[in-house]
Amino acid sequence: MDESLGRTVLHDWHESHDGKMVPFAGWRMPVHYSTGIIAEHLATRRRAGLFDVSHMGRFRVRGPEAEAFLQRTLTNNAAGLSPLEAHYTFIANEQGGAVDDAYLYRLGVEDFLLVVNAGNRDIDRSWLESHLPDRGVSLEDESEAIAMIALQGPSAADVLAQVVDARVLPENKRNRISITPFEGGDLVISRTGYTGESVCFELFPGRSAADALWDLLVKAGATPAGLGARDSLRLEAGLPLYGHELGIGPDGRDIPLFANSLARFAVRTSKAEDFIGRSALQEQRSEYERILRCELKTPPAERRLTHLVQPLAVFEGRRPLRQGWRIVFSGEEVGWVSSGTMVPYPIFQGDGLMARPGEEHAMRPIGLALLRSDLQPASDRPLHVEVHDDRGNVMEAQIVERNFWPVSPYGRPFGGFEAPADRIVPVPLSRAQSAALQLRESAAENHRWRRIDCINLIPSENCISSFVEELSISDPAGRYNEHNHLRALGVNSQEVRYYKGTAYSMAKEIDLIAALRSFFGCRGAEVRVISGQMANDTVYDALKQFRNRHRPRRTAAPLRRVLVHDLNKGGHLSAQVGGALKNYVAHDPQTERPAVDHFPAQPDNPYRIDAEGTCDLIRKGRPDLVIFGRSVILHPEPVAEVVDYIHREFGADNPERPLVMYDGAHVLGLLGPHFQDPIAQGADIVTGSTHKTFFGPQRGVILTTIGPGHVFEGFWRFVASRTFPGHVSNHHPGTLLGLLGATLEMLHFRNEYQPQVVANARAFARALSEAGLAVEGDEQSGFTDTHQVLIRGPRGSGNEMADRLESGNIITNPQAFYDDPSFAAASGVRMGTQEMTRFGMKEADFEALAPLVAKIILDRNSPPEAWREEVVAFRRNFVQMRYHL
Amino acid sequence: MSGLRYTEDHEWILIEDDDVALTGITHYAQDQLGELVYVGLPSVGTDIVQGETCAEIESVKAAGELKMPVGGTVLEVNESLVDAPERINSDPTGEGWVVRIRIADSSELESLMDEEAYKEYTKGLS
Structure with a gap:
């Protein structure tokens, strides 16, 4: 083979490990090893593939003018990258064709790494050099000094964590970068790749460290893969390649x-x-x-x-x-x-x-x-x-x-196109009746199973008492009660009701607001939203209206910026751009991404917010809205500290200050003196769903500290109008009546129920840990301050653990943790004590349950069904509901 | 004439009985192509002249072909290769045979290499 071909630092390894060496873009590279392209492709999809991509061109661009230079020569927005972020970009020509495509890694404010195709390295370099300004930018070809290794596939993070400390891996998101010492130099680790895999890394070790890194990754279980699999993987993922989908087309012109x-x-x-x-x-x-x-x-x-x-x-x-x-x-x-x-x-x-x-x-x-x-x-x-x-x-x-x-x-x-869904074929009455009977029986059977055979530990569910149940299905369940306040009729005028016969529902709605004010100490409540998600959506909608109140006759501008919990740190979809926030948040003009910041976590505890870092983010980002609360919640959130800071920084009476919202979905029934009181701590708004730790049927509420004369009084009026007629016409007066009953129960039993839920959770967590399960959270502080208990298994085992528990009649849900790549790769199980507390379980009972949970998960010699009888017998001790009227 | 004979395009041919012969691609050829994923076979009865394409043999990366080592008529094709083209990788001169032909003109065999000559020939290629 031609001696003039380039050889990467790993060339000799490839040759001595059966690499089938071929010339490629001026380099002598392995197209596959003895494993073969097919096995190498599959190993990447099933586990982790390891690719030497040191033949790619690597330019280091540094200096005070580096960003401006890259803004001029690259098509993507280099200025929108923060240090330690990366993105795909093009080097375009004036005709809008590709000089090349490239990946840009921002290592520091004035320090970028640009990776280009091997075959275009010289052309790219001359192109970039011809556009270099006189001063302020240095462009160096570091293709020799730095090697480049791709590690791609579902197990890639686990493999890499055997070679470097798992804590130094970049944040669990595409295009994030970290830099860590390795073999006497810096190792750049980037969450990027060319295979379509969501768990993907590109590693940039110094030349002298490349061999050691490669060897360690192979020993840790990565499968070396050649250029053949690299091509078939990128092609399957639909990613373009210069010379094929980019560059000059068969007609001799630029492909746009x-x-x-x-x-x-x-x-x-x-x-x-x-x-x-x-x-x-x-x-x-x-x-x-x-x-x-x-x-x-x-x-x-x-x-x-x-x-x-x-x-x-x-x-x-x-x-x-x-x-x-x-x-x-x-x-x-x-x-x-x-x-x-x-x-x-x-x-x-x-x-x-x-x-x-x-x-x-x-x-x-x-x-x-x-x-x-x-x-x-x-x-x-x-x-x-x-x-x-x-x-x-x-x-x-x-x-x-x-x-x-x-x-x-x-x-x-991709497996082909969807078949049309089945339809129910009309049948004669007698068959419809027998089908109805079957449906009733199966529903009753399901009811019985969940109520007396299962131990229900899902932290976002509960049961309602028969008193609340009766209220919920009584006559208002089939009625409307549309009403609103027309300001034109006068400040103190009664609300206008649009249906007759609703005086009772109206009166009970007012009673419910009064009951909620007593329970939460809030000034007002909007009770017509029928879910927690709707409560949040309504708040966003109302705040958008409020922020646009001085812009009549113009399209309403979205919220400038929002501070929320990251989805993978327990944030819920009701406060994510992918969920309820979608239509309400602006794009950051700098990054061209949704203007959303995430709460920073304390360095040693991902379940606690770093309050100081949060204030810093608020000072820099000046968000319209700060949303506390999440669906994986172990501890109180620093509401008071952040509210104090906002009031100092912006002025409490400044209508442009951030609105502080606490999404209490999970912990609504725990709020108050026994856990956290965000209303007393100064949150402007608390939203929640009423059926998790609270005793209600499935609804939502919006609670507020805003009252007459408050700087956000106008916003609160928008909350009412965006509820009706904004989000609901029928607000389900039946379950609203049920919620009144449930709130009366909560008022009466708060001081028995709330401390018991948390004491049970701590006892359960401790006992699970003693039974050999890894419990998330800080052991010193009792693992949890809420109803939630999180256990962790091997990577990706969450669903299997929850399946085993389900087979044993213990109902939980798999939970993806902050370091899991996705929900489907969840490593844990989330549990809550609230429902079984309501059925009378105390600390000792949860301590007795813990070893059973541990056995079902850990004992691989028996099928999980083997414990079902024991679980049913256990549950039969706790079928009588407590804390009810 | 006994034993395998070879072409410069890396086909082999084995005379079975007077003018009936098996043919396929060599170990060297399968190694160059890599794992095979597709074999396109000719119809039985087709007449093909020496050096013309008789079958398509492809891997993920590369498209190769089997050319007729000598002209003749296709008598039989190895149907098992359609579902298991990798047989050519594992046993190119045995289970991985591609077609059985009736030779039209035996004198064409004289242009082919014997084992030793082919070995020398492939040595020069790497």
């Missing part, structure tokens, strides 16, 4: 960057600074968006975007697709295969989210195609095309949405 859907995220929209290719790219973007909306009528040949990259799949056939093959639709040539291969995919075992890849696999041909831009697949139906190979053979193929679903932890092959 927006032919690739990734351009949406890798080309910035910021108007402020110019960058190379900007005007061409703006035109491409506008055309791209019109194509997606099916608004573009220009014939494809006259468009800038004549073709778009689309995934191609073959379901019947075994022949790999190849670059250059023609695509024909209805007898017309409509594009070409830009990349093609045949990929293995594991056959999954089990169902749904929890299915796992088995040891069996199958193969299927896939590819990427540049397809005429007037042809689009829809998510519910494929576009059938013909592929014509270079010899005139024709095969059937489909243009699909994607070939790989990056479900964490195990990505799935």
